[in-house]
Amino acid sequence: MQADRKPMPPPPRSPRRSLGELFDPRLPEQIEDPYPLYARARREEPVFYCPRLDLWIVTRYAxxxxxxxxxxxxxxxNALYATAEPLPEVRAILREGYESFTSLVQSDPPDHTRVRAVFGKAFGPQRVAALEGQIRAIARELIDAFARDGRADLVSQLALPLxxxxxxxxLGVPRADMRQLRAWHEDKQILMSAHAPVEVQVASARGYVAMQRYFQAQIEARRDDPREDLLTLLVPEAIGGSAPLGMQEAVCNAMDLLxxxxxxxxxxxxxxVDLLLARPEVAQALRDDRSLLAGAVDEVLRxxxxxxxxxxxxxADAEVAGVRIPGGARVFLLYASGNRDEAEFPDGDRFDIRRGDVTRHLAFGKGIHFxxxxxxxxxxxxxxxxxxxxxxxxxRRGEGVARRKGFFFQRGYDVFPIAWDVPPDA
Ligand code: HEM
Structure with missing residues (x-):
């Protein structure tokens, strides 16, 4: 005979972790494939607070x-302010240059409207159409340099230099300066994250100030010797140019373009390239019909x-999707999630280069900062x-590991090996 058994209590249910606890864009799994988490957020907590980052995350397109x-x-x-106050030794060096950074993407009207008008001239359809031949020539030259090798790193040999x-x-600066400009740009990123050892931050602060001096000298040189370039468009009215900008704004905006x-x-x-190599039939469709290229590029962006x-x-206190966000808080608009929102893009997790009207994606933002x-x-x-x-x-994909970027708000590759067939007589 069996002894009476008490029914087992159900196992304690592990409380489901909230989106705010789960969201950590620096975790390897969220770098590799963040989209299931974004989808859950859109379904369950479309606006949530992430204490780890002290940010309110907004995930739905609308x-x-x-x-x-x-x-x-x-x-x-000041939307991109540094996450920590600079150390005293870093601040001392930064004081030798401009103390604040005032660029287009970090400004509101009326300043934004004034500065944006200067840029409008440089990036309009006619100007870009005129650049198209130059872009093709650069890309061709870069590909020529490795076409007979049968393998390359897509990023360092084409996607970065182009x-x-x-x-x-x-801008009108020598291409030979690109390496130095990139190094200075990395200095700026190190300063913004403020996590590096003090001696690295000090060296970066020196680089940052050197970059400001470089652009100031370039802009001043354009005053006496105007050219057909963007730096000439940025020469401030106060020193004889045409731009309604202060010198600090001119320098910061030139730096920000990088x-x-x-x-x-x-x-x-x-x-x-990643998406196309994983879908040979789509790559073939593009080879057969180049008119699909424009839609394909926008679908990649989405x-x-x-x-x-x-x-x-x-x-000031605000409400988004019924969630109250206090004045003084910071929000992160998750464009990559809005771009997969089923309410806007049916079957949003499917890559489809023939999607109608894909250009309303948010990869370039929307509104005045588009x-x-x-x-x-x-x-x-x-x-x-x-x-x-x-x-x-x-x-095809080459041997070796493609390495994704670990940055918080960028999505792309640091390294991406590719390979192809080289005919024996090439
Ligand atoms: C695929 C490439 C690019 C992507 C994904 C991209 C993305 C973006 C996004 C999302 C914004 C809006 C930021 C916001 O919401 O406040 C923006 C603004 C801006 N982008 Fe791009 N961008 C790209 C290429 C470029 C290029 C090639 C340039 C110029 C050489 C450029 C210059 C700017 C500038 C100056 C702004 C600020 C506009 C404003 O605040 O009015 N971007 N970009």
Missing amino acids: DIVAVLKDTARFSSA PGYVICDL AAGHDTTTDLIGNA YESPIRGFFRNVT CVGSLLARTEGRTAIDLLLGRLPGL
């Missing part, structure tokens, strides 16, 4: 667009957005894909 429209309550001023040289040409237009375009090219999201500072370089970036992306597919037969 809510992101609503926030972008409300520029008075959700300010871009937009780097384009920005140098646009941040805004370089890695982002590198990531677009890396993400595009599906794998190089800028995962962007910040706004909350100026990317000024969007046309240029699309042209660079289209040209790179066109030439890679046309020039390298049997293009």
Whole structure:
């Protein structure tokens, strides 16, 4: 006979962790595939607070667009501030240059309107169309340098130098300076994260000030010797130029273009090649019909957005999707999630280069801060894909590991090996 058994109590249910606890864009699994978490957020907690980052995350397309429209309550001023106060020895060096950084993407109207008008001239459709031949020539030259090798690192040999040289040409500085400009740009990133050992931060502060001096000297030189370049457009009225800008604004905006237009375009090219090599039938469709290229580039931008999201500072208590966000808080608009939102893009997790009206994606933002370089970036992306597919037969992933970037708000590759067939008589 069996003894009476008491029914077992059900196992304690582990409380489901909230999105705010789970969200950590620096974790390897969230770097590799963040999209299931984004989908859960859109379903269950479309706006949530992440204590680890002290950020309110907005994940649905419609809510992101609503926030972008409300520029008075959700300010871009100082949107990219450093996460910690600089150390005294770092601050001492920074004082030798400009103390604050005032660029287009970090400003609100009326300053934003005034500065944006200066940029409008440099990035309009006619100017970009005129650059197209130059972009193609640079891409061709870069590919020529490795076409007979049968293998390459896509990032360091094409995706990084192509937009780097384009920005140098646009600004009007020698291409040979790109290496130095990148090193200074990395100094700026080190200063913003403020986590590096003190001696590294000190060296970066020196680099940051040197970059300011470099651009100031370049802009001053354009006053006496104007050219057909962006730096000439930035020469302040006060020293005889045409721009309604102070010298600090002119310098900061020149510096910011490197941040805004370089890695982002590198990531677009890396993400595009990644998606196409995983789908040979799509790559073949593009080889057969180049008119599909423009839609394909926008679908890459939607599906794998190089800028995962962007910040706004909350100026007064606000409500988004019924969630109260206090004044003084900071929000992160998760563009990469809005771009997969089923309410806006049916079957949003499917990569489809023939999607209708994909250009309403949020990869370039929306509203007054919509990317000024969007046309240029699309042209660079289209040209790179066109030439890679046309020039390298049997293009495939190469040996070695493709390494994704670990940055908080960027999505792309640091290293991406590719291989292809080289005919014996090449
Ligand atoms: C695939 C490449 C690119 C991506 C994904 C991208 C993405 C973005 C995004 C998301 C914003 C809006 C930020 C916000 O919401 O506040 C933005 C703004 C901006 N981008 Fe781009 N960008 C790219 C290429 C470029 C290029 C090539 C340039 C110029 C050389 C550029 C220059 C700028 C500038 C100056 C702004 C500030 C606009 C404003 O605040 O009015 N970007 N970009």
